[in-house]
Amino acid sequence: EAGLPLAPATVSALAAQSPPLPVPWPPEARGALVALLGAGRAAVPVWEELDQAGVLVKLIPDWERVRHRPQRNPVHRFTVDRHLIETAAGAAAFTREVSRPDLLLISALLHDVGKGWPGDHSTTGEIVARDIGTRMGLPPADVEILSTVVRHHLLLPETATRRDLDDPVTISRVADAVGSREVLELLSALAVADGNATGPAAWNSWKASLVSDLVRRVRSVLSGTPPRPHRPFPPEQAALARHGGGAVRVNGSAVTVVAPDRPGLLWRAAGVLAAHRMAVRSASAASAGSTAVIEFVVVPEYGTPPDPATLEADLRLVLAGRLDIEQRLARRARSMRPSRVPVAPPRVTLVDDASLTASVVEVRAHDRPGLLWRIGRAFGECGLDVRAARVETLGAEAVDVFYVADRTGRPILDEQQRIQVREHVLAALR
Template sequence: MGLPPSDVDTLATVVRHHLLLPETATRRDLDDPVTISRVAEAVGSREVLELLAALAVADGNATGPAAWNTWKASLVSELVRRVRSALSGTPPAPAPSLSPQQASLARHGGGAVRVNGGAVTVVAPDRPGLLWRAAGVLAAHRMVVRAASAASASSTAVIEFSVVPEYGTPPDPATLEADLRLVLAGRLDIEQRLARRTRSLRPARVPVAPPRVSLVDDASQTATVVEVRAHDRPGLLWRIGRAFGECSLDVRAARVETLGAEAVDVFYVVDRSGRPITDAAQRTQVREHVLAALR
């Protein structure tokens, strides 16, 4: 086409990484410094970053609402902002702390649920498996989890979920809180409730791809990143999280993306001492447990 070599290099880079921003924004923890540094290294320049940002918007809108929506647009925008700062030499921001509202809830201890549009905040005494148990309650109330992150203040855990209702309006916060308390007390069988929902679904008319579980190396220095691809169904996040709990792992953050009838879920997990999984046998155990839960 007669373009100068520098433009050829730029266009080749943009084509090579045309899905980098939307995939990273929806499948990686933007608060993890490794996420930002990997993207900055891949794009190499502010020019390529801005071109990729524009391409992500155009490509998503051209594909349709399933590929581009307000939630994804906001994540890509935040990723671009952070990578832009990294490329300009600005030091990365410190690890996020609790917001004033979250800190206020945490000071009360006990349990609480706050629903604000698509944000659901769950506050409860810190204990292993709290995130996936709370995710089970949300699934039972027909809430689809798009992202989740956990933090703690003293002995209280604060979990932030980004959710959308499967249809209609969100459930009543008081009902959500009541069910959460019952789950924590071991007096609500979420498994049975989700099983009833699953039985009420129509079976898939076409064969579905088998689930895949992979541990992504070098995606984080503070956690092990587990990527799960599986046919979407109610309570999927709860089933995967329970498998992590059986392996004595805690979920620090989760990103959930649904592509048609398939889900791509990414989890940042740590052991009970708060460290990534390095033992080869344990990594194999995690993969097998999650696969067994999906089957």
């Protein structure tokens, strides 16, 4: 709390002379841990010194499983143990915003502790966090909250970026999993701290706004107030929507398309971006009435970005049906050198019970130019319309989710048709 480094002699004395803590810990020890984590950034070097001296594994034996452990996902900046203390340091900024700051700090410290064991780290982490919470002397009710937060620490960001927030099923499922406003506020703060500690590829203003919207809706349900079925367009989008033939705005890396809703709008707009060497880092598509809004966050694949006026003009031509983007992309594909680096095969999954009004298709693949265009065109060839979409690129991997319906506006129920859709999208990706 004083912001001072630990003296080497002090660290050595702690490592050599400190007796083991009784189990469960006395309240004073638990309070000291919370006070250390609550110091924020100043806690990181102190924690590192204690870790290097072997003090932490005496206090928390399970910590040994994550010490110096590398991350599997390249979006992470730190090893697992460093990421945990960085997250706890970041969570200290939100202790005034939650009713249980102690549980926020401890859950931030333990949220990825399951990565030291095989299997889904959220599932194994719940078990380990329950054991550690009991060891620390937390009351049973607090142990349950801690284990629930660790189990669902990815629930908010994954749902916000991979599900349609206007679908009532999405909100009700999150509310059922969270169970209380206390857990919701802990998960909300942890999502921000975890994302910031992971790196810029894992957290940005787009994801933050989606998570905030999801939290607001779930809080309404937990309070007994049904959420609004549709988000109103922001003022700038509402102004664009007044243009009957559609409108386009290019503002730096943000590209917004507002147009009359019709099949193929998403993938045709994505094709224009690909033709202009723009890689889609994230995207969301939604509709209200007869108007569709697509928001892209893009970066140039290399070099400088294209002229915004030219990009906007081509997007308008596509909206008007006066530009054959497929020929442009075909010429570009022929000029590209195929990659010699082997990558994992793509995966296409139809998610059951995620919506009552549409079929939810999750696509995971190695990112490459025109990926979103190919996926959307495959849906069109299957006679499907994309009702909503959440597109996210994490490092070199794309995680894209689409809400699709057939020409009658219904989800895909026939099992044979579901298999055909899956195989058709996979063929397009290959």
